[in-house]
Structures are given as structure tokens and as C-alpha cells.
Amino acid sequence: MTLMKSFLGAAATLALTSGAALADPALIFDLGGKFDKSFNESAYNGAERWAAETGGTYRDVELTSDAQREQALRRFAESGYNPVVMAGFNFATALETVAADFPDTKFAIIDMVVDAPNVKSVVFSEHEGSYLVGVAAAYAAEGDTVSFIGGMDMPLISKFACGYAQGFKSVKPDGTVIVNMTGTTPAAWNDPIKGGELTRAQKAAGSEVVFAAAGGTGLGVLQTAKDEGILAIGVDSNQNYLQPGTVLTSMVKRVDNAVYDAFMQGDALETGFSVMGLSNGGVGVAMDDNNASLMTDEMTAALADAEAKIISGEIVVHDYMSDETCPSY
Template identity: 40%
Template sequence: MRRVAKLSAACIATAALALSATACGSTSSENDKDSSASAGSGKGIKIGLAFDVGGRGDRSFNDSAARGADKAKSEFGGSIKELTAKNSDTEADREQRLTDLADAGYNPIVGVGFSYATSMGKVAAKYPKVSFGIVDSVVDAKNVDSITFTEEQGSYLAGVAAALKTKKDHVGFIGGVDVPLIKKFEAGYVQGVKDTNSKIKVDTQYLSHGSDLSGFSSPDKGKEAAQGMLDKGADVVYSAAGSSGNGAIEAVNGQKGAWAIGVDSDQYNIPGLSKYKSSILTSMVKNVDVGVYDFIKSVHDSKPLTGTNTYSLAKDGVSLATSGGFIDDIKAKLDAAQKKIVDGDVTVKTTP
């Protein structure tokens, strides 16, 4: 299925950037990876990928972006340079990370996550000939592609699924950080649950607050939060918390009859979560990979995308995964709910 809009993304590597990053010391990232095309190819595209906390391997948001960059590299050749944010990052750290990539000649450069918005605005202005992409935020600049999603719409469907699958009329939502982006997930989920059955109780909990982004990379916190909800009687738990959600899935797997709802990637099919997949009801998939690939392709084709490109439910920008077949029995009701959103009969809230 060809999924819509056109997004941005990516990363690449050279010894020059490695030297630059090393020189910057504390402003560099926890992970600094360089994936290059075969020696002597002489062609391809240099992709700079600035990950959010958790980086490649989070089995969720960052991994989705990585898949898009990997696909582009496979098709167009070249290399990917990956730098990963730390929980302790400041604006100066993020600005330096993007600057290092630009100085080393990477183009395009993708900031994976809303936390790069301010720094990208500054760096893009300094490098007008470089194409930048940002996921989950909007940066008003002529050389930036802002890649956004209607997370609330996909989360609404997750809420409908939860309401139809709960046997205790009690479900939960775990957010990584209480920022506007994650509030969209909560708002859509709760509305979907309540529109399906207003009597269902919905517990909500956030793992960190404000500028503390550790809630996106703390599986132990996710596990503890999910266990607390299960202990109070919830039997379906939806997490929008990056790699912290992996801990929530683990906790749910230990509770007979309980379901976890994954996020961003189809977590049923993630190898690192395979031992828990019997408990993953579905996942609210954000097609970040498609957006990242489309953006890189646009730069490769010398027609770089700019402005705001939104991936909606109508354009398959968000969806519910069907792996495992656990929601096959409620497909008709989910399809009906989706049609109401696409047709405009239901407007999904973006704030709780």
C-alpha cells in the first residue's frame, strides 16, 4: 500500500564527521554509527540521521525512521551517519549535533523527534543549501520538510480495539513524556474507548515530565507503570513511550488474559519482542519510515520536499497493525470507525 505525503529523513558518514563529533566531546551523542556503501562506489547520497533518545534499536519510533533511511541507502547507494540524543541533552547539544552533520557534508539531514525543532530552525538558517527534515514538529524554513502525523486518529482506533477487547471494562494508557505530541495519543485513545463504551475506566500515567525525556527510554519505568495498572484491574494497556513501552509489553505478557497495544512500529514483528508477541493485540503504526524515505528520495531526485507534509489516517499515514490476527474478529467495527473519521463524521480530539 503506497502511503501518502512526503516526508523527510536521514543520515551518513565520513571520517570528517567522526573527527568533528569527537572534537565536540560532550555535545556528541551516545551512539555514533557510520554505515557506508561499498568502497569505490563514488555515488549515492549522504544521509545524516539525528536520532531521538533511544536511537536505532528502540524497537519503536527511531527504528521506524531508520527503516526509511536504510531503504533509501539500499536503493540509491551512499551512506548513513547516525548520531543519537542523550537524556541530558541541552539545546546546545542538539544544535551542535545537526551542525556537525552539516559541516561534514551530509545532505539531507533528518532530526528524528520534536526535540530538534528549535535547534533545526537555527541550523537550517546557517546552511541554506542543505535540506533538512524533522519528524513530529513544524519548522518554518525554506529548506526544511516538516513531517507530521495524525497520531490522534490512529490512537482512536487503538481505543476502539481496546474497548472491544477488554473483559474488565478497564484499560490503561502510558505516555512517555507529558508533551503535546504524546497528549495527542492519549486524547485519541480515550475518545476511541469512550465512544465505543462510555462505562469503561481509563487509567493514564506519564513516565517523565517537562524537559525530562527519560520517559522515552526507560523500559523499567514502563514495566512498573503497566504492572501498576494491571494490579488495579486494567487488562489492556496502550503505551506511547518509545522504548519504555517495551517494558510495558513485558509486564502485560506476564498477566494472563491481558493485552498490550504497541506503537510506532508493528511491534508484533520486532525480533527483540518476539517472546511477548502473544500478548500484543495490535500496534498503532506511524509510517515514519515512509516519510523519511520519501524525503530522502526527493533530495536524491533534486526536488527536495519542503513545508509541512502530514500523514493522516486517510492517506495511510497511521494505521492499526493486524499481525497475529488478534483483531480479525473486530475488523468490521474498526473499519466502520475508520470510515467515520475519514468521512469527517467523527473529529478526533488532539488534547485530553
């Protein structure tokens, strides 16, 4: 029986409460499931690394609807799990309510800021890593057109797109970046068919490299890019292995480290606000045997130079979320 099923009845809830070990951590995945090969799976990998290294145990739950967010948070807190970590910005409203009701429980939210004394908020400098893969796309494309496919149309995903466009245009200032979002509801994270359709349309418009920041939808983008003979860029987890030889690289977002660090701190979790970017290993570009043949020496040198300049402040990557504009479009 999964934990979510145990939420469905009072008797099962009582059994969960009586059986929970105090101070074990818990992890709640966002819609799409723990094995989405992207954001959620990175969170899962962090929890599993903690368990393997410490011998500890944790509980997790995969949601099937937005309505379950507060219920899942509340049940874990009631059952004594601490800290309770949630992967995704969509937990913010539920967390604001539940954190106030359980002041002795520590919570960690990834990708959103919730201002409460018992909450750790972890956000990432996605625009910095996206700038780097934009540079890579510019070197990989023979022409001057690349593209981006986002999941749900929202400022956080535009943050990826804008950084990507700025990086691409730092190499090809007169180039074109086609930007499409999959939808306006959470269903946009799990629509690989729509991802494939958008990829084909972008190729028809001249795109040679497509960067997908779209959760499970991105799997359709990567597959279609391979089928159509263009390059793709993965996101969050290292997705190079999914389509070796056609995934140029992946913009890795170390959600795994955020979960691992929270679990390691346990109920002594340091609350407050933290940013994970290039300077502290929070984002980066994936290089391995699966994409080695695609990464030229010139491209690798350009990426190293851009990374150093971003860290030093010589290059400032525009953060779309600061003003909801993108000068590079």
C-alpha cells in the same frame, strides 16, 4: 569510530568534512538509539529501505544527550550532507538556529513544525490511529477499564492518550481509561522498569489492555503485560512480534515513510508542512500472524468502519494539541 565520536576533536572533524560525499543524506536519531524497536527504529528502517532500493549511502548519528543536537546538525550541514533529517520534536530549537546558518541545505524534522524556507516539517495524526486502537481495546477487554502509559508528559503524548480514550469510549461510553506518564524529562523515553511498575499498578486498578506510547519505556510495558496476563498495544513500529499473543496490535506511525520520502527527494526536498494521517497511510493498525488470534471478526469490522468514518469526516477525532483538553477523559 562512530560519527558522534568524530565530533569530539578538531582533527577528527576536519577528517569528517574532507571525507563526506556531497549531497548524501544524513539522519539524526533522537535519544534512545536507532534500535529502540519504536520511533527511532522506524526512522532507521526508512533510511535502510532507501539505501537498499537506490544503492545510495547515508550517514547517521545516535545522540547521547540533548546538548549534542545543534552540534550534530551543524557538522552534517558543514560537511555537505543534504538533506539532513532528524527524528523527533526535540530538535526544533537547534534546527531554527542551524537552518538559518545553512540556507542551501535542506532539512526535514519529524514530529514538529519549524517555519523556515529550507525545512520540511512532517507531523502525524496520531490521534486518528490511537482512536482505532482504542476501539480494538474496547472489543478485547471483557470489563470496562483499559489504560495508557506515555513517555514524557507533553501535549504530543497526550494526543495519543486522548485519541485512544475517545476510541475506547465510542464502544464503551461508561468505561474508564487510566492515563499515566512516565516522567517529565527525556529520561522518560528509556525507563522500562518504570514502565513495568506503572503497568502492574494499572492492572491492579482493573486495566485489561494497556497502550504504551513511551519509546524504550514501552518495552517494559509490553513485557510486564505479558507477565501479568493482560494485553498490550505497541506504538510507532509494528511491535506485535515482541510479545506474540499478548500484543493486541500496534498503532503504527510511518516514520519510516517520512525518512524514505525525504531521502528519495534528496537536495530537491520539497519544504513546507505536511501531515501524515489515516487518509494517506501515515498511521494505522498493525495486523499480522503475531496478533491474528486476538483480532476477532467483529473487532476487525469495527476498525474498518471507524477508519472509513474518520477518513470521510463522519467521525472527528479530537486533537489534544489543538486546545490541550481531552473531552474523553
